[in-house]
Amino acid sequence: MVNAAGKFGPYDQPGQARPAPVAGMRNAPLLSGRGQTGSELVRSRIALQVRLKSVSPGDRLPDAGVLAEELGISEITVRRALEGMCQDGLLDRRRGRAGGTFVAPGWDTVVALMHDADEAASLNAFHLLLECGLVAHSAGELPVDRLEGLRTLVDEMDLADDPARLLELEARFHLDLAEALGGPGIREFAGDLLGRLCLLLPAPTPAVVRAQNRCHAELLAELGRGAMDPAVRAVKQHQHVRPS
Ligand SMILES: [Zn+2]
Structure with a gap:
């Protein structure tokens, strides 16, 4: 049957419902990873x-x-x-x-004039998928000392007062996490996503970053004992922290 939209059109058949998106992926109209100029x-x-x-x-x-x-x-x-x-x-x-x-x-x-909530949502969704994938891929297979540097970062974040320092450590955590779980190439890839998000989203408040840091600590604890499901859950929770 020829698709009404033509040979290169969407593959949806008329009247056929699209599958409902997975929770947390609702705002992901497109995936834009390294496909940048x-x-x-x-x-x-x-x-x-x-x-x-x-x-x-x-x-x-x-x-x-x-x-x-x-x-x-x-x-x-x-x-x-x-x-x-x-x-x-x-x-x-x-x-x-x-x-x-x-x-x-x-x-x-x-930068504040360049914020774009829609594009940020799609990049955030992609970053979430990346981290969930990395966590699932490496859970139970990490050498014991691999998470040491990340634990130190979590402690540093707990003690940090300066909002800019908190944001810096928050970005570092995700870069180091990408490298610990996926290697230097994945760190670069995560860095591209995080850099773009810096231009698209208002920076999180210190209260949000502190709440996210509790998710970091939980993630490391679960990864440390090789528990994949709770570790993935901690990654998702991090994304859902909102200002209270
Ligand atoms: Zn974080």
Whole structure:
């Protein structure tokens, strides 16, 4: 039977109900993972470095050639991306001997104008799938000392007061988790997702991050005893923490 939408149209038959989405996936209209352009990669990577406090508003960025080498993309792509970010007001270009490309002092204000709840929901759903998959894949097979660094991070987060420091540690936890469970390549992949989310979502409040940190602790405890289902549940709970 020919689909009414044509050969490349949707495969749904008229009158046939689509399966209901799994809970938590309702807001995932599309999955967008690493399928991003070089320019988006530059943006997400810089956003992640700002969140991790490797660079701060007002700081000078490395030269385009250095960024190109780090990201494995062409220098011309990096230059175009930086140019676009200057036009958006995320970066400043200064000429002269002390010149270069700088993170704009008003970074946070400009980012707030770029928030996009729909795109964030789809990326969040994808990040959740990634972490659930990693946890399910590695539960019961982790060397005992693999989670040590993550436990230290959880303790550091419990003691942190500064909201920016809490956000930094929150991002670090998920990057280190991706690496502990999936290796350095998965860390990069998670970093791309997290960097993009930094541009799309308002940063969580300290109260939310503290509640999420309890999910981190639970996740590590369950992973430590090789309990897959409760570990996956802790990952899902983390995503559902809302400001109270
Ligand atoms: Zn977290």
